[in-house]
Amino acid sequence: MNVPxxxxxxxxxxxxxGCQLSILDCEDEILAVADRVEIAYFLEATRRPLEGRFDVxxxxxxxxxxxxxxxxxxxxxxxxxxVTIGACANGGGIQGLRNFISIEESIAAVYxxxxxxxxxxxxxxxxxxxxxxxxxQGCPINKYQLLNVIAQMLAGARPRVPDHAVCLDCKxxxxxxxxxxxGKACMGPVTSTxxxxxxxxxxxxxFACYGPSHQPNTAALASRFESIGxxxxxxxxxFHAFYSTSPAFVAxxxxxx
Amino acid sequence: MSNESKHDPLxxxxxxxxxxxxxxxxxxxxxxxxxxxxxxxxxxxxITIVVRDGKVEDAQLRIFEPPRFFESFLRGRSLLEVPxxxxxxxxxxxxxxxxxxxxxxxxxxxxxxxAPIKSLRRLLYCGEWIESHVLHFxxxxxxxxxxxxxxxxxxxxxxxxxxxxxxxxxxxxAGNSIVETLGGREVHxxxxxxxxxxxxxxxxxxAALAERLERVRDVARDLVRWTAKLDFPDYEYDYEYVALSxxxxxxxxxxxxxxxxxxxxDMAEYPDxxxxxxxxxxxxxxxxxxxxxxxxxxxLARWNMNRDRATVDARVxxxxxxxxxxxxxxxxxxxARAIEVFxxxxxxxxxxxEYEPPxxxxxxxxxxxxxGAWITEAPRGILYHRYEADDKGAVVAATIIxxxxxxxxxIEEDLIRFAPTILDIPQAEAEWKCEQxxxxxDPCISCATHFLTLNIVNK
Numbered sequence: 001m002n003v004p005x006x007x008x009x010x011x012x013x014x015x016x017x018g019c020q021l022s023i024l025d026c027e028d029e030i031l032a033v034a035d036r037v038e039i040a041y042f043l044e045a046t047r048r049p050l051e052g053r054f055d056v057x058x059x060x061x062x063x064x065x066x067x068x069x070x071x072x073x074x075x076x077x078x079x080x081x082x083v084t085i086g087a088c089a090n091g092g093g094i095q096g097l098r099n100f101i102s103i104e105e106s107i108a109a110v111y112x113x114x115x116x117x118x119x120x121x122x123x124x125x126x127x128x129x130x131x132x133x134x135x136x137q138g139c140p141i142n143k144y145q146l147l148n149v150i151a152q153m154l155a156g157a158r159p160r161v162p163d164h165a166v167c168l169d170c171k172x173x174x175x176x177x178x179x180x181x182x183g184k185a186c187m188g189p190v191t192s193t194x195x196x197x198x199x200x201x202x203x204x205x206x207f208a209c210y211g212p213s214h215q216p217n218t219a220a221l222a223s224r225f226e227s228i229g230x231x232x233x234x235x236x237x238x239f240h241a242f243y244s245t246s247p248a249f250v251a252x253x254x255x256x257x
Numbered sequence: 258m259s260n261e262s263k264h265d266p267l268x269x270x271x272x273x274x275x276x277x278x279x280x281x282x283x284x285x286x287x288x289x290x291x292x293x294x295x296x297x298x299x300x301x302x303x304i305t306i307v308v309r310d311g312k313v314e315d316a317q318l319r320i321f322e323p324p325r326f327f328e329s330f331l332r333g334r335s336l337l338e339v340p341x342x343x344x345x346x347x348x349x350x351x352x353x354x355x356x357x358x359x360x361x362x363x364x365x366x367x368x369x370x371x372a373p374i375k376s377l378r379r380l381l382y383c384g385e386w387i388e389s390h391v392l393h394f395x396x397x398x399x400x401x402x403x404x405x406x407x408x409x410x411x412x413x414x415x416x417x418x419x420x421x422x423x424x425x426x427x428x429x430x431a432g433n434s435i436v437e438t439l440g441g442r443e444v445h446x447x448x449x450x451x452x453x454x455x456x457x458x459x460x461x462x463x464a465a466l467a468e469r470l471e472r473v474r475d476v477a478r479d480l481v482r483w484t485a486k487l488d489f490p491d492y493e494y495d496y497e498y499v500a501l502s503x504x505x506x507x508x509x510x511x512x513x514x515x516x517x518x519x520x521x522x523d524m525a526e527y528p529d530x531x532x533x534x535x536x537x538x539x540x541x542x543x544x545x546x547x548x549x550x551x552x553x554x555x556x557l558a559r560w561n562m563n564r565d566r567a568t569v570d571a572r573v574x575x576x577x578x579x580x581x582x583x584x585x586x587x588x589x590x591x592x593a594r595a596i597e598v599f600x601x602x603x604x605x606x607x608x609x610x611e612y613e614p615p616x617x618x619x620x621x622x623x624x625x626x627x628x629g630a631w632i633t634e635a636p637r638g639i640l641y642h643r644y645e646a647d648d649k650g651a652v653v654a655a656t657i658i659x660x661x662x663x664x665x666x667x668i669e670e671d672l673i674r675f676a677p678t679i680l681d682i683p684q685a686e687a688e689w690k691c692e693q694x695x696x697x698x699d700p701c702i703s704c705a706t707h708f709l710t711l712n713i714v715n716k
């Protein structure tokens with residue numbers, strides 16, 4: 001068996017490392033994956049130097065510094081298939097909230113010597129700079145979705161990831177709607193599946209850490225929030241959170257100040 | 258990438274580089290040991306050590322991970338959102354951020370949470386200590402001691418290493434199962450809130466959890482013994498250790514802040530005794546103890562000062578390893594980390610056994626204006642949070658000081674002291690040894706660069 005294993009690269013930009021950690025959290029599967037795939041670059045797990053090309057590159061994090069802009073282009077050139085993983089890579093992440101504040105103000109607020117700091121004026125998703133082949137959502141991603149994507153690719157299939165709303169998952173799991181039964185604000189109707197309706201299962205409303213679902217009707221949800229007495233500024237904060245650069249969420253948030 | 262990647266397009270970042278590089282001066286007598294991008298640490302950092310005439314002139318832990326400005330955008334958010342937001346500072350230790358946030362905010366609001374909630378919080382934290390520590394000692398640190406590039410390479414090289422890696426995975430999984438049971442998921446738990454939890458775990462869930470923990474208890478003990486037999490470089494220093502200290506508990510969520518050289522303060526007094534400085538080679542601020550400078554926080558500091566409050570079996574185990582405690586060799590941190598894993602498994606089982614459910618999942622929250630500060634023991638050391646809020650519960654100011662910021666200067670001083678012992682070995686090996694020195698502290702660079710509020714400049 002001299003068939004070379006597919007080469008996998010894992011790359012990090014501005015992020016918390018949580019999505020790439022999901023790979024190491026596959027305690028039952030990681031060694032099996034390492035048998036089928038060559039983990040050719042994964043700085044958090046191995047000292048292997050960066051070299052050559054990659055069949056699949058997993059990209060975590062948002063682009064927020066001038067160096068990262070160059071780096072992401074290099075990743076694209078080296079990779080056959082780029083999968084962006086998580087809210088930062090796909091929706092700017094929580095750090096994208098600074099996009100709503102002036103950057104000078106942010107830097108001055110945290111540093112004694114602002115001149116040392118190099119940063120772009122916005123934190124932006126990967127697809128703003130390169131072509132992305134597949135987006136895997138979530139803050140953090142669901143490790144089983146990731147394993148599925150890797151398995152589908154190993155089988156030669158083009159991976160598919162569902163993007164229906166969390167509501168459908170609640171129905172499937174027989175979770176009673178927290179909006180209807182408890183009057184709680186829940187982002188489930190406009191949020192992408194992937195978590196398995198975790199928050200409603202824990203008696204709280206969804207806070208949209210998987211980003212917008214397919215064709216989200218944000219205006220209808222916002223008016224429902226208004227009708228159950230959610231203050232306007234809170235409605236804005238619901239939309240301006242973990243997917244800080246997703247157009248549908250940004251626009252809806254800006255309607256509520 | 259770690260070795261010899263001066264021209265590496267991906268990671269040879271300019272941010273964090275000292276602008277006045279001295280590398281070209283007096284080239285005949287100068288040598289630079291430089292790790293462009295360190296592997297097996299959480300986040301992005303590098304090392305530069307400048308040696309002139311055989312003498313170490315300077316050592317820098319370069320942190321070029323871009324800043325994420327948490328303290329800026331927390332302003333204006335509701336106190337109730339804070340634990341969900343600060344968790345995102347670190348994917349490896351989100352519970353630490355949630356714990357420091359919740360406690361600081363409850364202090365701000367003058368809330369008290371009942372004992373069973375405190376127990377559940379400690380149980381949750383045990384889960385994070387286990388998964389984070391095992392990840393570090395088995396996957397990030399252990400390969401250094403045997404010269405492997407990764408734990409996966411170790412496991413593929415020899416069956417005995419494969420067995421160790423499998424054991425470590427089993428214990429890590431048990432830790433993660435605690436976080437999943439109490440928090441909803443392993444990374445960025447969704448069930449933690451100011452005042453308690455959104456939903457209490459069921460008896461059946463906790464019983465199943467205890468059973469899983471029982472199954473890895475002996476495995477965790479064997480892993481401690483394995484780490485104690487590693488070959489440690491001969492290096493000691495008279496450090497000032499800083500950790501929480503509690504009359505009866507091994508420190509986690511409560512206690513006073515003490516040091517091995519006489520500090521003993523209420524945690525809210527932290528800013529009176531510590532300060533942060535901004536250096537050009539780092540996007541993270543460095544913490545110093547006022548008047549004395551660098552200090553050492555994390556598992557070795559905790560174990561050196563609090564081991565008599567660990568569980569009985571952890572204490573016994575610590576005494577059987579042939580290591581005399583307190584231990585001043587930072588390379589032995591790996592053993593302290595492994596013992597804390599065993600302690601956490603043991604403690605978690607006890608907490609479940611003794612658990613009586615509270616009347617309600619969380620205490621009701623009433624907003625009031627004010628400020629509150631708290632410190633908890635993150636896997637990597639003390640984590641300070643302070644918040645100010647208005648009477649509607651909106652954050653007015655936030656300050657977060659991560660363990661890695663606190664250890665950063667200590668790491669550099671270790672490099673300065675340690676580097677002379679490796680000047681005669683080949684460059685690539687010297688770089689590797691320096692990385693190992695840094696990994697003693699399990700640095701979490703994403704944590705360190707979330708950012709600290711120093712002062713607010715109004716232009």
